[in-house]
Amino acid sequence: MLTPETLARLAIVGWSDAINLPDDAADYLPARVIIQHRNGYVVHDGENEFTVQPAPRFLKRSLDPTERPAVGDFVLLKPGKPPLIEVLLPRHATLSRAAAGERYQRQLIATNVDSVLVLMGLDGDFNPRRLERYLALIQASGAQCVVVLTKADSHEDIDAVMTDVAEVLPPDIIVHPVNAKDAQSVAVLHRYLGPGRTAVVVGSSGVGKSTLTNTLLGVQRMATNSVRQNDSRGRHTTTFRALIALPQGGCLIDTPGMRELKLTGEEDLQAGQFADIDSLAMQCRFGDCAHQSEPGCAVRAALQSGELDEERFASYQKLRDELQTQASNLEAQLKRKSEAKTPNKALGKRPSEKYSGR
Ligand SMILES: Nc1nc2c(ncn2[C@@H]2O[C@H](COP(=O)(O)OP(=O)(O)OP(=O)(O)O)[C@@H](O)[C@H]2O)c(=O)[nH]1
Numbered sequence: 001m002l003t004p005e006t007l008a009r010l011a012i013v014g015w016s017d018a019i020n021l022p023d024d025a026a027d028y029l030p031a032r033v034i035i036q037h038r039n040g041y042v043v044h045d046g047e048n049e050f051t052v053q054p055a056p057r058f059l060k061r062s063l064d065p066t067e068r069p070a071v072g073d074f075v076l077l078k079p080g081k082p083p084l085i086e087v088l089l090p091r092h093a094t095l096s097r098a099a100a101g102e103r104y105q106r107q108l109i110a111t112n113v114d115s116v117l118v119l120m121g122l123d124g125d126f127n128p129r130r131l132e133r134y135l136a137l138i139q140a141s142g143a144q145c146v147v148v149l150t151k152a153d154s155h156e157d158i159d160a161v162m163t164d165v166a167e168v169l170p171p172d173i174i175v176h177p178v179n180a181k182d183a184q185s186v187a188v189l190h191r192y193l194g195p196g197r198t199a200v201v202v203g204s205s206g207v208g209k210s211t212l213t214n215t216l217l218g219v220q221r222m223a224t225n226s227v228r229q230n231d232s233r234g235r236h237t238t239t240f241r242a243l244i245a246l247p248q249g250g251c252l253i254d255t256p257g258m259r260e261l262k263l264t265g266e267e268d269l270q271a272g273q274f275a276d277i278d279s280l281a282m283q284c285r286f287g288d289c290a291h292q293s294e295p296g297c298a299v300r301a302a303l304q305s306g307e308l309d310e311e312r313f314a315s316y317q318k319l320r321d322e323l324q325t326q327a328s329n330l331e332a333q334l335k336r337k338s339e340a341k342t343p344n345k346a347l348g349k350r351p352s353e354k355y356s357g358r
């Protein structure tokens, strides 16, 4: 049951006192979701990890996937065999993307994260276009974006890379080049991993997510490893998301290597990420300039003079078009769902209306 003690226990899995509890919270056991399986969840209550099931209402097909429990969520459990997730506590940040494939669906990567560590390897994995995409998703999440350039030990000219990175990132985003294998080198990341803080690690497969996690766990790995389920499929394949309690007091959420990062339609590309392009566009002669062949287009002029990188502009246009498509997909989906929630609408129609067309 929920007592000051059960809440205090949760500190090791990142509980923050800022989280609001419902009035009837005393009837439940608080816990954090650490793993999401195809058919259930693993939660941690600060002492033990165990398997639970979501209450039936979370399984309704009409429910958007973002309204279901996900890794990082704080939940209230109703005891039983198995215990049931009854209440999903309010989230302070949500990192999501759209699922790969034809059908539009929002997918949660992690919730209640304070920072997102975007890993990029300096061994050829580094890709400014991918970074722009990550940034758009992270800005919509409510979490802080931190760029971690791994394999810095295998790169000759870090300064040159830092210059390239600075060109695609707003000035307030911090970049740390590290050797993920070296504890001293990754110590700069401790500031994101203090008590009560949660960071999620994202990046392509092979970029060093497992390596970084292991280095941060350090000698205490065995002691803390119980928070994570053993992965029987092999050391280098992260097949599910898992939340790991670190010796620094914070929590790290590991994600599998993500090949596709589709926008959900909720992002805002005008939030400062493309300030260079925004300010050029302000100087175009026409307020609604599409930067195609309009006279007095400051964007075209900057592309011609080389002031604006062509690839960056192409990437911006691609993201902007995708955002537009995904925003209308999202709107259509929300409309369908709200109609599905009021079934009487269909029943109220005369049969001729109901069965006409498709
Ligand atoms: N030299 C060097 N090697 C690194 C660094 N980070 C990772 N590696 C190596 O890169 C390889 C892949 O690292 P992993 O940690 O398995 O990558 P991952 O991101 O967890 O990969 P997935 O589990 O497939 O998503 C391993 O051989 C690591 O030893 C680094 O900073 N420096």
Ligand SMILES: [Zn+2]
Pocket (backbone or CB within 6 Å): 281, 284, 285, 289, 290, 291, 292, 294, 296, 297, 298, 299, 300
């Ligand atoms: Zn223009």
